[in-house]
Every structure is written in C-alpha cells, then in structure tokens.
Amino acid sequence: MKLVIGHLYPDLLNLYGDRGNIQCFVKRLEWRGIEAEVIPYLSGDEIDFSALDIILLGGGSDREQEIVCAYLKEIKAEFIDYVEQGGVVLAVCGGYQLLGKYYKTKEKTIEGLGIVDISTKWEEKRLVDNIVLKSELFDMPVTGFENHGGRTDIGSCTPFGKVLYGNGNDEKSEYEGIVYKNVIGTYLHGPLLPKNPQICDYLLERALQKKYGEEVRLKELPDEMEKNANDYIVKTYADML
Numbered sequence: 534m535k536l537v538i539g540h541l542y543p544d545l546l547n548l549y550g551d552r553g554n555i556q557c558f559v560k561r562l563e564w565r566g567i568e569a570e571v572i573p574y575l576s577g578d579e580i581d582f583s584a585l586d587i588i589l590l591g592g593g594s595d596r597e598q599e600i601v602c603a604y605l606k607e608i609k610a611e612f613i614d615y616v617e618q619g620g621v622v623l624a625v626c627g628g629y630q631l632l633g634k635y636y637k638t639k640e641k642t643i644e645g646l647g648i649v650d651i652s653t654k655w656e657e658k659r660l661v662d663n664i665v666l667k668s669e670l671f672d673m674p675v676t677g678f679e680n681h682g683g684r685t686d687i688g689s690c691t692p693f694g695k696v697l698y699g700n701g702n703d704e705k706s707e708y709e710g711i712v713y714k715n716v717i718g719t720y721l722h723g724p725l726l727p728k729n730p731q732i733c734d735y736l737l738e739r740a741l742q743k744k745y746g747e748e749v750r751l752k753e754l755p756d757e758m759e760k761n762a763n764d765y766i767v768k769t770y771a772d773m774l
C-alpha cells in the first residue's frame with residue numbers, strides 16, 4: 534500500500550513548523566511498512582488532485598493568506614471536488630480559515646475556498662495559549678498550541694472538539710475547529726500530529742480506506758511517550774482551571 538501526501542504552498546503556509554505534520558504522516562506509515570510519497574506544491578504549481586490521498590494546508594500570516602487566496606481561486610473547483618469525494622485534508626490555522634467563505638482582516642476581506650460554511654473575522658486581541666480539547670473522534674484528549682487573531686464562526690458545522698482549556702474558534706462558543714467528511718480544520722499549530730498520534734492515525738486510516746477498502750486497519754503503535762506527555766499536559770491544564 535502507498536499514500537501520496539500533497540503539501541500545499543509550503544513556501545507561504547508553514548508557520549510554527551506545520552511541516553512536522555507531514556513528517557509524522559510519513560513516519561507512522563513507514564513504521565507499518567506502508568510507502569509514503571510527499572509532493573510539495575509551491576504557489577503557482579499545477580496540482581493533480583487525482584494523485585493525492587492526503588492534503589496539508591498549513592498556517593500563515595494575514596499577508597501570506599492574502600497571496601495564497603489568488604492561487605486558491607484557481608484550484609477552488611478541483612479542491613471542492615476532492616473533498617466531496619472523500620479526500621483527506623488537514624488544514625491548520627490560516628489554512629483552516631481559508632477552508633471557509635472568507636477571512637475579514639482589519640483592512641480587507643480574503644476569499645476562502647468555501648468548502649465549509651464558516652467565516653472568520655480579525656480582532657485586535659490575539660488568542661495565544663496552549664489548548665486542550667475533547668474531540669468525539671478520540672478517547673484521548675487533543676493537546677496543542679494556538680496563535681490567531683481571527684475568530685471563526687462555524688454556524689451549524691460540526692466542531693472538531695470542545696475546548697477544555699484555551700480559546701478555540703472564538704473564545705466564546707467553547708468549540709474548536711471543524712470536521713467535515715474527511716476534513717479536519719483546526720487552530721492547533723505546529724506539531725499537532727506528533728503530539729496527537731490518534732489524529733494522525735485517524736487521517737491515515739481514512740485515506741487508506743478510501744483507496745484500498747473500508748476493511749483496512751492500521752496496526753497499533755506503542756506511543757507510550759506520547760500518551761504520557763498527553764496525560765501530563767491534560768492534568769497540568771485541568772489543575773489551572
């Protein structure tokens with residue numbers, strides 16, 4: 534078996550090392566003897582969506598998001614088609630915001646892909662903190678770091694998780710991110726997947742099942758270190774509430 538991972542616009546969308554998520558996909562496939570290929574698509578490159586099993590859209594500053602917006606317009610129809618057919622996507626922070634209808638910054642409105650019915654508005658106060666979530670997709674809580682000026686209104690979309698500690702989509706709703714088909718959009722930056730191998734395996738399994746059949750299951754990996762770190766973080770932030 535083999536999965537092809539498309540890294541979209543790493544020249545513009547790669548804040549706080551979002552690329553580490555790609556390495557995590559690759560390593561966890563290799564550890565199970567499954568082949569992985571990574572294709573970085575720089576801004577302006579032609580993207581063959583039919584060749585891709587997983588897409589990573591990372592985070593970026595408002596300025597970079599504005600530049601990316603022009604490239605996204607060109608691939609919008611194909612991207613929507615990919616998602617509707619069950620293609621796997623992990624979109625982080627700026628990339629998450631761009632899955633929606635628009636991101637309204639102080640100066641302008643950046644048009645998004647319109648894949649999900651969410652919209653984001655910039656506010657002066659940035660939301661910067663560690664974050665802990667409970668997602669219905671996993672037993673183990675999700676831990677991470679957030680740093681965004683945007684507040685995302687997810688309307689009636691399904692949230693990725695309920696915020697146990699931190700801010701999430703908008704400080705108020707107590708929800709974080711969205712899940713739509715095989716897409717996860719989240720504000721959790723940087724080493725999201727290495728810290729949360731349950732999310733990595735979930736996305737890998739969805740991609741393998743789409744390609745090779747619903748019966749495909751990934752072999753368990755020990756993940757002792759990750760589980761201990763997760764327990765520690767969850768306990769630390771629970772104590773701070």
Ligand code: GLN
Nearest residue numbers: 592593595626627682683
């Ligand atoms: N520019 C966006 C914001 O500040 C996204 C930032 C990011 O990707 N960290 O809300």
